[in-house]
Amino acid sequence: MRKYIVTAVLVVFSVITIGTYYIQASQETLPNYKLTTVQGDASLVEGIALHGNYMSKDSVFGIERAYITTNGTDYPDEKLTISQRLNGRPVKTQLDKWVDQHRQFMRGKNNLAGFYENQDILAYVNGTVDKQQSNDPSAKKNAKLSISVLNKKKDSTQEIRSDINVDHDVSDIFVQNVQLVDHQLVAMVSLNHSAKGNVSEPHIIRINLTTKEITNEPLALPGAKSEAANGDDQFVWLANQYLDHTDQWILSVSKDNHRKAYQVDVKTGQISPLAFQGHEMLLNNIMNAYGQKIYFLQKAISGKGDMGFTVISYDLVSKEYKTTLKNTNIDLSENITYVFKQDYLYIVGHKNFKGNRLYVFNLTSGNLEFEGKVVSTEAANQAEDEANMDLNYIDLGQF
Template structure:
């Protein structure tokens, strides 16, 4: 009998404790913030959001995720489980716009790296690989290539699917970028080998939209491996901005604590190393590639603190370097987050490492063509009574430009 009484008391205690928490939590109203302009062009931040964490004063869980826009604050954890599972952001993304315009075509299509769009068509390329692995390491297994092409004028869809044989240890295949070249959809994919290490292998797949002929072109990168040996790790990254369908793709390959860069001519299928003669240190600072330029971000360094940064561009055509932006007032000593949208650089600093030099949750937008600061904004609490405390409890660490 005593045993059951103890159990009953524990159950009642748990129910009361949990119920009390939810009653208190339901009464808590996290503060509202807005991204407020300090100076500059407000149009540069329309349709974007700053993502961060609000350090709740009362909740036992302490941290609430937050999206801050120019209008208000969105707390995803406050929403229903269904809304959270949909991961809806508070601004329209390119994916949202496609869904609105081409709802039927967009069913099940989520990877923005797999899209190509022009005035006549919207195309989507996807690859999946069988999860089964044979005990025979020399065996091959199937990967499926699926292509959907929407003719916007006729509103009809062309479907192309085929199986491609891949190595037995390939566990994932990711589509990275798609370009249209002479009625061929040219796709960059990464094949990830995971048998004994982690090796990412880039390949190009060409699909003729007229004849449906498919060509698979492994990229022979000098010094790079295509199979995972014991303890090997090779990471490949496409530096081009997502949805930038240029005919020059820039790859960075990291292996054995060394990094190399390659220029891939999409039209010709030619791969050439980028040496950056006299600027070898820039290799570790590749920020983004857009159009015919590669951008590098260098933080200033000194024995006391790091204040300021420099942006250097490299022109793939002229082979010339140019310091296009040099700032000595914005602190990058602890943590900054940057995002890149065509010719604009978005920078925000966050305070979670005790960064006392950064001005608090400030957003800066620089024009990389003119080198000018075109916008400065701050996340401001609209609750006047607790404004200082609320702003001190908000830590922003991500810029959502709504591109994908």
């Protein structure tokens, strides 16, 4: 009998505790924020969101994820279902737009870097590796390449499948970029070796859309490893933006705490090391490659600490360097959030300077074209609310 009484007490206690929490939560409203224009062209921030955390020590909410747009704030953790939480972003990505337009074709396709689109086709390249393990270093594993091509005018889909053999320690294949060259889809992929170390090995996959023939060409980058020995660590990063239909890939290879950069001709596969003579320090600061330019972002050093930043561009054709942007008003002594979109730099300042502000710079002209501020619309607690919001990501809907 005593056991049942204890159980009943515990049940009642749990109900009261949970009920109290939800009553308090229902009586408290999370603050609403908006991205407002201080100066400049507001169209540059249409359809974007600033992502961060609302932190209130006195609130039953604790820390809440938040997406802030020009229309207000969305707290996806408040949604009731898992699918709502996963799809809580208020920004429509390119993937979302394709799903709306080509729902059946887009089923199961979620890597933006694997797509190529022009006015005639939408193509997707994907690679998978089986999970079969082997202690034999000479053994091969099976991998599959899947290519889907949608003919927009005919509304018809072409499917190409191919089995390939990869080394036994390859755990994943990641597609990083896809281009169209002379009726061939040309994909930049990374084979990840993980049995002995962590080595990313770059390859070029060519798919002939007429004959359906697939060829695989390892990229023999000078100084880079194609297989992993014990403790090896090599990361290959493609600086070209997603969906940047360029004829040159810019690769940054980080190995043993050293970096090297390469220019790869998409059509021929020819590799040219980028030495940056006289500017070797820039190797650690490659931020983005778009069109024929590579952009580098550097902190400025002054007697007062880290103040301001500089953006330097390198022209792949003329081989010339240019300081396209220099700013001494934004404090980079604390961590910052930034993202590139074509020839624009979006950068957010944190609490240490003017609160949560968004700046948009044109990298061609160097001009500041937009400045915005995230403000709480709750006048009574505005200062406290704004101090409790920490923004750490800019969602441009690219990914």
